[in-house]
Amino acid sequence: MTSVRYTKDHEYVRVDGAVAVVGISDYAQSQLGDVVFVELPDVGKTVEKGKEAAVVESVKAASEVYAPLSGEVVEVNAELEGNPGLVNTDAEGQGWFLKLKLADPAELDALMDADAYKAFLDTLG
Template sequence: MSDLRYTKDHEWLRAEGDIVTVGITPYAQEQLGDVVYVELPEVGRKVEQGKEMAVVESVKAASEVYAPVSGEVVEVNNALTDAPATVNEDALGKGWFVKLKLADRNQLTGLMDEAAYKALCDSEH
């Protein structure tokens, strides 16, 4: 059983206590193609569930990355500035975007598990 949760906008998160790590899913990076630029929020910024928190640009398009939960940015993956293709290579690992201090744990219950997310992706093909 995966400890990941997903949004309908193709973000994933992994909760460890009150800190959640957030990125885009392998499905999202496949749709984008080769990622060439990632714009991350500043540490200390408060983000709101469902609102834009970052931008990812690929050879095909630019896309907003939405906060899957509300919280405060406590860390950003600065390695993506120099190596944005890491998102393509390891979307669920080294390609993470931000770590947030969770504002409301109850928001986690509204996110999809792996089976529900897979069903969503299958329905979009």
């Protein structure tokens, strides 16, 4: 079963088994504007929940992408190197950043589900 969870920093996690796909939400990409560069971590790197995992640069700004969960990077989206605009056109699909092997699946419980994230976005005005 695949479930999607979100952080207040607008990262999403799509979990399938023991692997989590991480990227930024559609809302986040819309706030950034045109994405021109994505810096991804090395495969094999261990990331810690709440710490920087990647960097996304747009015509407006550079922003850190924080790891929504702790784990080991098992894959990165190499397509973003040549086509960072995928983040704008399909943020929560082909524009994913990295895949993590989860260190502690219980960390998922602290993240928002889609309904809670939508309600959170509504508070941002």
